[in-house]
Amino acid sequence: MDGPLKYLSETVFENCSPEMLRDFYMDNDYRKKWDKTLVEHEQLQVDRTNGVEIGCTIKKFPLLTPREYILAWRLWEGKDRTFYCFIKECEHPSTPRQKKYVRARFFRSGWRIRKVPGRNACEIKMFHQEDAGLNVNIAKLAFAKGIWSYVCNMDNALLKYSAVSHPHSAVTAVTLIQKVPPALDTVEGITSSATAFHRQITNEPKEKKFIRRPSRKFLANGLLFVGGAICLSRGHTSLGAKVAMAYILAKLSKRGNTSDQSRES
Secondary structure (H helix, E strand, O other), X not given: OOXXXXXXXXEEEEOOOHHHHHHHHHOHHHHHHHOOOEEEEEEEEEOOOOOOEEEEEEEOOOOOOOEEEEEEEEXXXXXXXXXXXXXXXXXXXXXXXXXXXXXXXXXXXXXXXXXXXXXXEEEEEEEEEEEOOOOHHHHHHHHHHHHHHHHHHHHHHHHHHOOOOOOOOOOOOOOOOEEOOHHHOOHHHHHHHHHHHHHOOOOOOOOOEEXXXXXXXXXXXXXXXXXXXXXEOOOOOOHHHHHHHHHHHHHHHHHHHHHOOOOOO
């Protein structure tokens, strides 16, 4: 894939189920309470047939014009409580461009959440690619200035998530989650789709654990903050993540045209 830099990451959360982590990541109403970069989020459309949800998110950046994200996303459930998600930019007739916001030109993000075998923990492996019109140096400065408080807020929010009431009266991509076809829910079934993606990345990282109060040195070495997505990484991830993300990207590229709005050129 061409475009902005690609980020791959792996995070392990102790004492957390895959279902809880999935709901936490997708709960935009709850995110408003802890994510200080999130100004507004609105659900625009839900397709009950294929489970695609479209929403508008406004994020603030210090000293810069707020960024507007019009995104479409979809979730799948695989075997052994494994969950997949793919998110991409789109357009929607109810949200014309406004001068007070800069709209993200390009956005691709996907993750896989699954239980860590033999432990009370789960992991999320994430692929992220974004162009919101931010200068690279400005993005680095924003990371350095804001990442510590963001990490602490996210950590505390996840710890409190199970004790907070989460009404799910609205139909969302989570409530409409669909099963991964059995033939594709194995590494063997999607290896061919992953081949091109695998060639772009060669190094293998060591696993990172999310700690309640990570040290500043640990954060400096391992944290990436990309347009509100937070992850732990050294720049690459394992073959399992490459295969999973390649499957998601290949799957959505085939079906996305029937459910998403036209992409910004």
